[in-house]
Amino acid sequence: MIGDSGSRHPARHWRSLGKGRVKCLLCPFNCVLAEGKTGVCKGKQNIEGKLWAVNYALTTSISMDPIEKKPLYHFYPGSSILSIGPNGCNLGCDFCQNYQISQERFPARRLYPDEAVALAVARDSIGIAYTYTEPMIWFEYLLDTAKVAREAGLLNVLVSNGEINPEPLEELAPWIDAANIDIKSMDPVFYRKICKGHLDPVLFTARRLSGSIHLEITNLVIPGLNDADDMLEKLCDFVADLDELTPLHFSAYHPAYRRKTPMTSVQTLERAADIVSSRLKHVFIGNVVSGRNQTLCPGCGKVVIARRGYSVGAVDIIDGKCRFCGAKTGVVTGV
Numbered sequence: 001m002i003g004d005s006g007s008r009h010p011a012r013h014w015r016s017l018g019k020g021r022v023k024c025l026l027c028p029f030n031c032v033l034a035e036g037k038t039g040v041c042k043g044k045q046n047i048e049g050k051l052w053a054v055n056y057a058l059t060t061s062i063s064m065d066p067i068e069k070k071p072l073y074h075f076y077p078g079s080s081i082l083s084i085g086p087n088g089c090n091l092g093c094d095f096c097q098n099y100q101i102s103q104e105r106f107p108a109r110r111l112y113p114d115e116a117v118a119l120a121v122a123r124d125s126i127g128i129a130y131t132y133t134e135p136m137i138w139f140e141y142l143l144d145t146a147k148v149a150r151e152a153g154l155l156n157v158l159v160s161n162g163e164i165n166p167e168p169l170e171e172l173a174p175w176i177d178a179a180n181i182d183i184k185s186m187d188p189v190f191y192r193k194i195c196k197g198h199l200d201p202v203l204f205t206a207r208r209l210s211g212s213i214h215l216e217i218t219n220l221v222i223p224g225l226n227d228a229d230d231m232l233e234k235l236c237d238f239v240a241d242l243d244e245l246t247p248l249h250f251s252a253y254h255p256a257y258r259r260k261t262p263m264t265s266v267q268t269l270e271r272a273a274d275i276v277s278s279r280l281k282h283v284f285i286g287n288v289v290s291g292r293n294q295t296l297c298p299g300c301g302k303v304v305i306a307r308r309g310y311s312v313g314a315v316d317i318i319d320g321k322c323r324f325c326g327a328k329t330g331v332v333t334g335v
């Protein structure tokens, strides 16, 4: 549970402002906290003039998931990964699809870094995915666990909203192998009003990780809110500028938390995919039944990863290249 006194761990990336106040420098909120106060994310607390991570090693969920569920379609396709996540989030999206664990207090179980790694090994996982809510607010635990996991030969996967400051991102990046960054909109006003967050740091995070690790992008499409053609074109341009092989996942929204807008139709998702497909080679539709979740070779157009829901069939890729025509696919198969 948030604030469990047994879970305290010295926080990283903060400074004292004097008179018992501290400033957290982990994410763009840069919370200034008086004695006893907790930050926006509820994961950091000022205790006696020092900043502590009060969510250290507390996870709300432990599950072996298909890597496709993250979603990561082009990183070890068909594998399973131990998935864990903290209670809380630094954003406050009114449409949050996981609000019970991100916005409310939720029972959490203690799982220290060596225990998480031992569990991943015991379950024959390819690694550990830090996911479900926002893993950046778990920074100290995330970093410690990622280091132990790397030593044990496991992979580290991040599923994040990208709201982190450049300095901690730089410290974390070398320990991460793959990430899915959620870009909720290309409109800063949307981020400010609907998510209580900031767009620019998210774009910075995606740019920083692109090229250095395997990266995929998700956009939750909310009808009438972030699905205007010009917004989708901006998103397309941003992702294409990273790399035209970067997978973009359009995910269906369902009414949740404070938002009552009806769920996204398949037609809306298809329209979004049509708009961006002119510049991007890998565009997928998720959270609904759709034929648009096979991976096609960007060279010859043949199916190179057959996928049905989260189940993967044949993978016709060798060393990242199409088995039929040899074109580069951007897929990391690990073999």
Ligand code: SF4
Binding pocket: 024, 025, 026, 027, 028, 029, 030, 031, 038, 039, 040, 041, 042, 043, 044, 090, 137
């Ligand atoms: S990590 Fe939490 S406490 Fe630190 S700045 Fe971000 S929201 Fe505030």
